[in-house]
Amino acid sequence: MHILLFGGTTEGRDLASWLAGHGHTVTLCVATGYGAALAPAGPNITVHTGRLDSGAMEALMASAPFERVVDATHPYAVEVSRNIRAASEHTRLPYHRLVREGPCEGDGWLHAPSAADAAEMLAALPGNVLLTTGSKDLRHYAAPALRERIYPRVLPSLDSLSQCLELGFPSAHVLCMQGPFTTEMNLALIGQYQIKTLVTKASGGAGGFWEKVAAAGEAGVKLLIIDRPAAEEGLTYQEMVSFLTAL
Numbered sequence: 001m002h003i004l005l006f007g008g009t010t011e012g013r014d015l016a017s018w019l020a021g022h023g024h025t026v027t028l029c030v031a032t033g034y035g036a037a038l039a040p041a042g043p044n045i046t047v048h049t050g051r052l053d054s055g056a057m058e059a060l061m062a063s064a065p066f067e068r069v070v071d072a073t074h075p076y077a078v079e080v081s082r083n084i085r086a087a088s089e090h091t092r093l094p095y096h097r098l099v100r101e102g103p104c105e106g107d108g109w110l111h112a113p114s115a116a117d118a119a120e121m122l123a124a125l126p127g128n129v130l131l132t133t134g135s136k137d138l139r140h141y142a143a144p145a146l147r148e149r150i151y152p153r154v155l156p157s158l159d160s161l162s163q164c165l166e167l168g169f170p171s172a173h174v175l176c177m178q179g180p181f182t183t184e185m186n187l188a189l190i191g192q193y194q195i196k197t198l199v200t201k202a203s204g205g206a207g208g209f210w211e212k213v214a215a216a217g218e219a220g221v222k223l224l225i226i227d228r229p230a231a232e233e234g235l236t237y238q239e240m241v242s243f244l245t246a247l
Contacts (some may be wrong), residue, residue: 001019001067001068001244001247002024002025002026002027002066002067003019003024003025003027003069003158003244004027004029004060004061004064004066004068004070004093005019005026005027005028005029005067005069005070005072005082006029006068006069006070006071006072006084006223007028007029007036007038007071007072007073007074007098008028008030008031008038008039008138009071009072009073009074009206009207010180010206010207011045011098011100011206011237012028012072012073012098013028013038013039013040013071014237015070015072015098015237015240015241016028016039016040016045017040017042017045018241018243019044020040020042020043020045021042021046022245023044024044024244025044025046026044026045026046026191026237027045027046027048027060027064027066028040028045028046028047028048029047029048029052029060030047030048030049031049031050031051031231032049032058032158032159034048036049036197041219043084046059047147052083054081054083054086054087057083057084057087058087058091058177059092059139061087061088061091061093062091062214066093067093067094068090068093068095068096069087069093069094069095069096069120070097070098070134070240071084071085071095071096071097071098071234072098074083074203074207075099075100075200075201075202075203075204075232076203076228076229078184078229078230081097081232085097087193093228095170095194096135096240096243097232097233097234097235098204098235098236098237098240099193099232099233099235099236100203100204100206100236101204101205101236102131102137102177102205106181106213106217106223107221108222109223109224109225110222110224110225111224111225111226111227112224112225112226113117113227114226115133115137115140115141115226116137116140116156117141118140118141118199118224119141119143119146120224121224122141122146122149122150122197122199122224123145123146125145125192125197125224126196126223127149127195127196128149128151128193128194128195128197129141129146129148129149129150129151129184129195129197129198129199130151130153130190130193130195130197130198130199131150131151131152131153131199132153132179132199132200132201132212133199133201133226134151134154134155134160134205135154135155135159135160135163137218138152138154138163138164138169139167139228139240142168142169142170143197144166147168147169147170148169148170150173151167151174151189151193151195152164152169152173152174152175153175153177153179153189153202154174154175154176154177154197155177155180156176156177156178157176159163160176161174173193175189176223177205179208179210180206180207180208180211180212181208181211181212181217182211183211183214183218184215185211186192186198186211186212186214186215186216187215187218187219190215190216190219190221191219195219195221196221196222197221197222197223197224198215198216198221198222198223198224198240199224199225199226200212200223200224200225201225201228202225202226202227202228206237
Protein backbone atom coordinates (compact mmCIF):
# COMPACT_ATOMS: atom_id res chain seq x y z
CA MET A 1 0.00 0.00 0.00
CA HIS A 2 0.94 3.64 -0.44
CA ILE A 3 -0.10 5.51 2.70
CA LEU A 4 -0.29 9.27 3.16
CA LEU A 5 0.45 9.76 6.86
CA PHE A 6 -0.01 13.08 8.62
CA GLY A 7 1.76 13.62 11.90
CA GLY A 8 5.13 14.47 13.35
CA THR A 9 3.96 12.92 16.62
CA THR A 10 5.74 10.06 18.35
CA GLU A 11 3.15 7.53 17.23
CA GLY A 12 3.13 9.02 13.72
CA ARG A 13 6.85 8.41 13.39
CA ASP A 14 6.49 4.94 14.88
CA LEU A 15 3.72 4.08 12.44
CA ALA A 16 5.78 5.32 9.49
CA SER A 17 8.64 3.05 10.54
CA TRP A 18 6.31 0.11 11.02
CA LEU A 19 4.66 0.58 7.63
CA ALA A 20 7.99 0.93 5.82
CA GLY A 21 9.35 -2.09 7.65
CA HIS A 22 6.41 -4.16 6.39
CA GLY A 23 6.96 -3.22 2.77
CA HIS A 24 4.52 -0.34 2.43
CA THR A 25 5.31 3.04 0.88
CA VAL A 26 4.79 6.02 3.18
CA THR A 27 4.63 9.75 2.59
CA LEU A 28 4.94 11.32 6.03
CA CYS A 29 3.73 14.92 6.35
CA VAL A 30 5.25 17.07 9.09
CA ALA A 31 4.73 20.77 9.72
CA THR A 32 8.27 21.95 10.44
CA GLY A 33 11.90 21.34 9.62
CA TYR A 34 12.43 20.22 13.18
CA GLY A 35 9.74 17.58 12.72
CA ALA A 36 11.43 16.47 9.51
CA ALA A 37 14.74 16.07 11.35
CA LEU A 38 13.08 13.61 13.74
CA ALA A 39 11.33 11.65 11.01
CA PRO A 40 12.47 8.09 10.32
CA ALA A 41 14.55 7.50 7.21
CA GLY A 42 14.31 4.65 4.75
CA PRO A 43 13.85 3.79 1.09
CA ASN A 44 10.07 3.48 1.52
CA ILE A 45 9.61 6.78 3.40
CA THR A 46 9.22 10.20 1.82
CA VAL A 47 8.95 13.20 4.14
CA HIS A 48 6.85 16.20 3.12
CA THR A 49 7.70 19.29 5.18
CA GLY A 50 5.48 22.34 5.60
CA ARG A 51 2.09 23.41 6.89
CA LEU A 52 -0.78 22.67 4.51
CA ASP A 53 -4.22 24.20 4.21
CA SER A 54 -7.15 22.12 2.96
CA GLY A 55 -6.50 23.01 -0.69
CA ALA A 56 -2.86 22.02 -0.48
CA MET A 57 -3.86 18.77 1.21
CA GLU A 58 -6.22 17.96 -1.63
CA ALA A 59 -3.51 18.71 -4.17
CA LEU A 60 -1.05 16.47 -2.35
CA MET A 61 -3.58 13.64 -2.14
CA ALA A 62 -4.15 13.88 -5.89
CA SER A 63 -0.43 13.97 -6.68
CA ALA A 64 0.31 10.28 -6.11
CA PRO A 65 -1.58 6.96 -6.11
CA PHE A 66 -2.26 6.97 -2.37
CA GLU A 67 -4.58 4.22 -1.17
CA ARG A 68 -5.33 5.51 2.32
CA VAL A 69 -4.87 8.54 4.54
CA VAL A 70 -3.90 8.16 8.18
CA ASP A 71 -4.26 11.17 10.47
CA ALA A 72 -1.80 10.80 13.37
CA THR A 73 -1.65 14.51 14.22
CA HIS A 74 -1.72 15.79 17.80
CA PRO A 75 -5.07 15.46 19.62
CA TYR A 76 -5.15 19.26 20.05
CA ALA A 77 -4.64 19.95 16.33
CA VAL A 78 -8.40 20.08 15.75
CA GLU A 79 -8.39 22.30 12.66
CA VAL A 80 -5.66 20.26 10.99
CA SER A 81 -7.60 17.03 11.52
CA ARG A 82 -10.76 18.69 10.20
CA ASN A 83 -8.92 19.74 7.04
CA ILE A 84 -7.37 16.31 6.52
CA ARG A 85 -10.76 14.63 6.84
CA ALA A 86 -12.40 17.10 4.42
CA ALA A 87 -9.61 16.72 1.85
CA SER A 88 -9.88 12.93 2.10
CA GLU A 89 -13.61 13.10 1.45
CA HIS A 90 -13.14 15.39 -1.55
CA THR A 91 -10.51 13.12 -3.07
CA ARG A 92 -12.41 9.96 -2.08
CA LEU A 93 -9.52 8.47 -0.17
CA PRO A 94 -10.29 6.30 2.88
CA TYR A 95 -9.53 8.28 6.06
CA HIS A 96 -8.40 6.75 9.34
CA ARG A 97 -7.81 8.64 12.59
CA LEU A 98 -5.13 7.47 15.03
CA VAL A 99 -6.16 8.55 18.53
CA ARG A 100 -4.48 8.56 21.91
CA GLU A 101 -6.09 7.17 25.00
CA GLY A 102 -8.00 9.66 27.09
CA PRO A 103 -6.76 10.66 30.55
CA CYS A 104 -8.35 9.37 33.71
CA GLU A 105 -9.34 11.70 36.51
CA GLY A 106 -7.06 12.02 39.53
CA ASP A 107 -7.44 13.43 43.00
CA GLY A 108 -6.79 17.15 43.14
CA TRP A 109 -6.26 17.66 39.41
CA LEU A 110 -7.14 21.12 38.18
CA HIS A 111 -8.71 21.55 34.75
CA ALA A 112 -8.93 24.38 32.23
CA PRO A 113 -10.79 24.32 28.91
CA SER A 114 -8.13 26.37 27.12
CA ALA A 115 -4.70 27.95 27.45
CA ALA A 116 -6.28 31.34 28.09
CA ASP A 117 -8.31 29.91 30.97
CA ALA A 118 -5.23 28.14 32.34
CA ALA A 119 -3.31 31.43 32.39
CA GLU A 120 -6.14 33.08 34.34
CA MET A 121 -6.07 30.25 36.87
CA LEU A 122 -2.29 30.47 37.22
CA ALA A 123 -2.51 34.17 38.01
CA ALA A 124 -4.35 33.21 41.21
CA LEU A 125 -1.98 30.36 42.14
CA PRO A 126 1.29 31.01 43.99
CA GLY A 127 4.80 29.97 43.03
CA ASN A 128 6.72 28.94 39.95
CA VAL A 129 5.09 27.13 37.04
CA LEU A 130 6.50 24.41 34.78
CA LEU A 131 4.66 24.92 31.49
CA THR A 132 4.91 21.76 29.36
CA THR A 133 2.40 22.61 26.62
CA GLY A 134 4.86 23.80 23.95
CA SER A 135 5.24 27.15 22.23
CA LYS A 136 1.96 27.47 20.33
CA ASP A 137 -0.07 29.20 23.05
CA LEU A 138 2.72 30.98 24.93
CA ARG A 139 1.16 34.40 24.37
CA HIS A 140 -1.55 33.61 26.90
CA TYR A 141 1.05 33.27 29.66
CA ALA A 142 3.05 36.39 28.80
CA ALA A 143 1.32 38.80 31.17
CA PRO A 144 3.99 40.72 33.16
CA ALA A 145 2.72 39.50 36.51
CA LEU A 146 2.82 35.88 35.37
CA ARG A 147 5.63 35.31 32.88
CA GLU A 148 8.37 35.89 35.48
CA ARG A 149 7.07 32.78 37.29
CA ILE A 150 6.76 30.64 34.18
CA TYR A 151 9.34 28.07 33.08
CA PRO A 152 8.26 27.14 29.53
CA ARG A 153 9.56 23.78 28.32
CA VAL A 154 9.64 23.93 24.52
CA LEU A 155 11.26 22.12 21.62
CA PRO A 156 14.97 22.83 21.04
CA SER A 157 14.39 24.90 17.90
CA LEU A 158 15.22 28.51 17.06
CA ASP A 159 11.55 29.22 16.41
CA SER A 160 10.48 28.04 19.86
CA LEU A 161 13.28 29.91 21.61
CA SER A 162 12.58 33.09 19.64
CA GLN A 163 8.90 33.01 20.59
CA CYS A 164 9.78 32.71 24.27
CA LEU A 165 12.23 35.60 24.19
CA GLU A 166 10.03 37.86 22.06
CA LEU A 167 7.20 37.42 24.55
CA GLY A 168 9.48 38.47 27.40
CA PHE A 169 10.02 35.23 29.26
CA PRO A 170 13.32 35.36 31.18
CA SER A 171 16.00 33.60 29.14
CA ALA A 172 17.13 31.64 32.20
CA HIS A 173 13.62 30.20 32.46
CA VAL A 174 13.38 28.83 28.91
CA LEU A 175 13.93 25.07 28.84
CA CYS A 176 14.61 23.90 25.27
CA MET A 177 14.34 20.12 25.41
CA GLN A 178 13.05 17.23 23.33
CA GLY A 179 10.56 14.91 25.04
CA PRO A 180 8.80 12.84 26.03
CA PHE A 181 10.39 12.87 29.49
CA THR A 182 10.72 10.35 32.27
CA THR A 183 9.22 10.83 35.70
CA GLU A 184 12.74 11.34 37.04
CA MET A 185 13.46 14.15 34.57
CA ASN A 186 10.21 15.90 35.44
CA LEU A 187 11.03 15.55 39.12
CA ALA A 188 14.49 17.00 38.58
CA LEU A 189 13.06 20.08 36.85
CA ILE A 190 10.43 20.52 39.54
CA GLY A 191 13.10 20.45 42.22
CA GLN A 192 15.64 22.57 40.35
CA TYR A 193 13.23 25.42 39.69
CA GLN A 194 11.09 25.14 42.83
CA ILE A 195 7.96 24.45 40.82
CA LYS A 196 4.58 24.66 42.54
CA THR A 197 2.30 23.99 39.54
CA LEU A 198 2.87 21.80 36.49
CA VAL A 199 0.76 22.61 33.42
CA THR A 200 0.16 19.95 30.79
CA LYS A 201 -2.19 18.95 28.03
CA ALA A 202 -4.03 15.65 28.25
CA SER A 203 -1.62 14.30 25.67
CA GLY A 204 -1.79 10.60 26.56
CA GLY A 205 0.99 8.11 27.08
CA ALA A 206 2.77 8.95 23.83
CA GLY A 207 3.11 12.54 25.00
CA GLY A 208 4.56 11.67 28.40
CA PHE A 209 1.37 12.57 30.26
CA TRP A 210 1.55 9.87 32.90
CA GLU A 211 5.19 10.64 33.73
CA LYS A 212 4.11 14.23 34.45
CA VAL A 213 1.25 12.99 36.61
CA ALA A 214 3.60 10.74 38.56
CA ALA A 215 6.16 13.50 39.06
CA ALA A 216 3.58 16.05 40.19
CA GLY A 217 2.16 13.55 42.67
CA GLU A 218 5.53 12.55 44.05
CA ALA A 219 6.68 16.16 44.38
CA GLY A 220 3.39 17.31 45.87
CA VAL A 221 2.80 20.07 43.31
CA LYS A 222 -0.46 21.07 41.66
CA LEU A 223 -1.31 19.54 38.27
CA LEU A 224 -3.23 21.80 35.90
CA ILE A 225 -4.55 20.04 32.79
CA ILE A 226 -5.73 21.80 29.66
CA ASP A 227 -8.51 19.52 28.52
CA ARG A 228 -8.80 18.21 25.00
CA PRO A 229 -10.99 20.35 22.75
CA ALA A 230 -13.19 17.46 21.65
CA ALA A 231 -13.72 13.75 22.06
CA GLU A 232 -12.53 11.79 19.04
CA GLU A 233 -13.31 8.47 17.46
CA GLY A 234 -10.60 6.41 15.86
CA LEU A 235 -8.06 3.68 16.42
CA THR A 236 -5.26 3.55 18.95
CA TYR A 237 -1.76 2.79 17.71
CA GLN A 238 -2.03 -0.94 18.33
CA GLU A 239 -5.53 -1.02 16.82
CA MET A 240 -4.25 0.83 13.76
CA VAL A 241 -1.40 -1.62 13.31
CA SER A 242 -3.81 -4.56 13.59
CA PHE A 243 -6.22 -2.93 11.13
CA LEU A 244 -3.53 -2.22 8.54
CA THR A 245 -2.09 -5.71 8.98
CA ALA A 246 -5.49 -7.22 8.20
CA LEU A 247 -5.92 -5.27 4.95
